[in-house]
Amino acid sequence: MSGPAVLSSTLLSLRSPLTRQALDTLRTALASNDAPSRHPVSDVNGINASTGKQGQAAVLLPLCNVNNIPGIILEVRAKSLRSHSGEISFPGGRIDDEDATFLDGALRETQEELGVPRENVEIIGKLWPAELNLRGNMRVWPYVGFVHPEHRENALSLRPDEPLPSVNLASLRKDRSQDEVAAVFQLPLSELVSPKRLLPHKFRDKAQYWAIDVTDLVHEADPESVPLEAASAESLPDEVGNGRGERILVWGLTGWYLSLFRDRLDTLAMSDR
Structure with a gap:
């Protein structure tokens, strides 16, 4: 497992706003793990007839700029939800009959x-292999996209090295589904390598990866709607992402997919040496 000091690269800055050039670099890095043998259920484009839609879910790892800071949008699930309430997650869920892919x-x-229209999301890749949930009855397909504040085609006129427009985090918080999402926050890309945030962990007690402490980010987002006790209860299953003790962590399946994304960034750093 690579240490927190990795990811120093001239190909992609973790502190400068994402640009079209940066997205192209990420697109290439994500494509490098796209071998057909790592597609355990479906092809690249979606659902095949032999698999069907039962027992399938999909999530989006949403990259964005916020005040020219590159990062990833994360949610705190509403406490009223029947499963994984108060946990950290990506937007996503079960595949419905209306979903073609x-x-x-x-x-x-x-x-x-x-409240983000699909035309505002520019898909740049995916994080295979898709893992089963903790119960083993659903496979969760992770995609990576960049969230534009307007229709994604509006950014095509920008120079390759020009910062892409930032999303308004306050608007996302206002437009969120309050029935499903308690809080919305951005995890800056630079924090993926911050030693103070990273804790070694094992996914399903097997593969090593880094869990991420986001306690301060969650409480800054909405300190009243997400009590620390609800989000950090150790009795919650290690599935989406919750906490330990007095800390709120991104771990479980969400943390694992963030780890796969980090591995792609590691590959960029190594190719730049």
Whole structure:
């Protein structure tokens, strides 16, 4: 497992706003893990007839700029939800009959939960292999996209090195589904390598990865609607992402997919040496 000092690269800055050039670099890095043997259920584009839609879910790892800071949008699930309440997650959920592909499901759920129209999301890749949930009855398909504040085609006129427009985090919080999402916050990309945030952990007690402490970010987002006790209860299953003790962590399946994304960034750093 690589240490927190990795990811120093001239190919992609973790502190400068994302640009079209940066997205192209990420698109190439994500494509490098796209071998057919790592697609355990479906092809790249979606659902095949032999698999069907039962037992399938999809999530979006939503990259964005906020005040020219590059990062990832994360949610705190509402406490009223029957499963994984108070936990950290990406937008996403079960595939419905109306979804033609896994990606359609991820984009539909993103719009329902965050109010982000699908035309504002520019898909740049995916994080295979898709893992089963903790119960083993659902496979969760993770996609990576950049969230534009307006229709994604409006950014095509920008120079390759020009910062992409920032989303308004306050608007996302206002437009979120309050029935499903308690709080919305941005995890800056630079924090993916911050030693003070990273804790070694094991996914399903097997593969090593870094869990991420986001206690301060969650409480800054909405200190009243997300009590620390609700989000950090150790009795919650290690599935989406919750906490330990007095800390709120991104771990479980959400933390694992963030780890796969970090691995792609590691690959960029190594190719730049």
